[in-house]
Amino acid sequence: MKIDRMPTLNGVRRAAGKIAAILPETPLLPVQIGTTSCWVKAENLQPIGAFKIRGGWHRLSDLTAQERARGVVAVSSGNHAQGVAWAAQKLGIAATIVMPRDAPAVKLAATRALGASVVLYDRPGENRDAVAADILAATGSVLVHAFADPWVIEGQGSAGVEITAQLGRQPTRIITCCGGGGLAAGLSLACPDAQIVPVEPVGWDMVGRALKHGAIICAGDDAPKTICDALQPPATAPINLAVLQGRSQPGVTVTDEEVREAQRFAFSRLQLVLEPGGAAALAAALAGKAALDGDSVIMLTGGNTDADSYAATITA
Template structure:
């Protein structure tokens, strides 16, 4: 049985402060907020230029594409990493951070940590794409490898953080991370207004753990949200339909979307998306490859499989283009050989 949705009893990250009756410890819940997304957007705007917005007509409708693949680390993850690490106090920065990721969150954390002078350790699967591993190492992070099939990345990272007194920074199950990713929506809204497209009305978002989708849902409160996942890995779609958290089933299929291979979403992201009545769709491997080819031909952009699922959903007809549609192209860190095969498969 999955975990039923309890709107007022979600397991948000907590911190303890002194106070209460007779000096007892009081628990204060830290939740991601729209105000936090706006703060994150201001932080990002102070250090990075906006990623480009491309507008292309599909079936007679102008659709906006946000190229997060052109971030310095090749993915949107830099947003949440910067918002989270800049929130650490001086003592926490000295003790360092530990994260786990197949590569994009890894590079985001490594980039922010290097810029802020924070020691960073990243737990990465042994089959992580070489480009993502090399990018993480080049940014000065320590990398600890693990076997995706037999070991728990959460367990390894948690043990490392406890042993070192470091701050554990999950890739999506963290309020600061969610707020940081949501800055993408704030930025895109301004760009769409400049282009004369008006407010985003329907946002199509790649989804692994749901941090990007949840952040955008908080930042763009009037927009419809559709999350997109690879077939066999659509735990967020099934969770939203069931109204409780449904994990990925046993023996999920192989997928090129390494950045979206999350076996169970967190209550934190699920709750935000459930409150917004978000919906989900799944796309096939062939549809993802077709989207990669379309992005290369029409936008002149290199998009990784996980970053192309939103586009795939629109091109394949799973999501109908409407005025005010925004599609997030979330990453572009490809394995060159696999990308060449995808381009040649059409």
């Protein structure tokens, strides 16, 4: 993917101003993990249930009148889909979202309810980017990439601007759920003095491996199944790697059971509902895989989970 421009700290700050004009801050809540008191940023309380609303709004609200008239296309398992669909509905822009057929039903329904047209593909089996490319070629729409877009990265970074204002200083570290690396990259720009710790599912640490090797690594056909449907991009992108190199450590991975334990902890101790992918950073903290101190912030990135699987998790 060609990089037309790089995201910047000024862009993150501009995105934060735009988002503050239409959305309240999400809470920064105290949490006790072991003997350490630290913080969680409850992005699961966004209107669409995930942080993706930030990048979606910054990207779509910056489109020209001509671009808006052409409509937008996005590829997503559900949260970016809703972020783009929400922004598109607010701005009167036609949105088409390419989503996996096995995406959680709650995410498919919510995306359609926001007025977006949903095109399904088989995962594994079909190349989602190829499906999107065919739509883009036929319609001339604008691609809004889930993580490899400078506006999206800047929009996600607005969460770091909020954290700094709420904490009164930059955090020492931000432990964040990580799929393609859009949020991690944005946070690294917003909070340059903080250590960024990406957390990915076991076998899907494409950002971590890219940071370790200094090159894009693709998931193999034998990549394990994970309950973190939101954290399964086949690879990060050059723009994300370029931003994160020198600003982030390779990060850590978490198992499905560690994620489930984090979902139970959030329910019982924080009274918050988290989807599996939205609980990955908390899982790393609870499992002792990420260092914590009083100025550490854990990102709770999404809460879009279906009732049956969630009930099974928290009652196990």
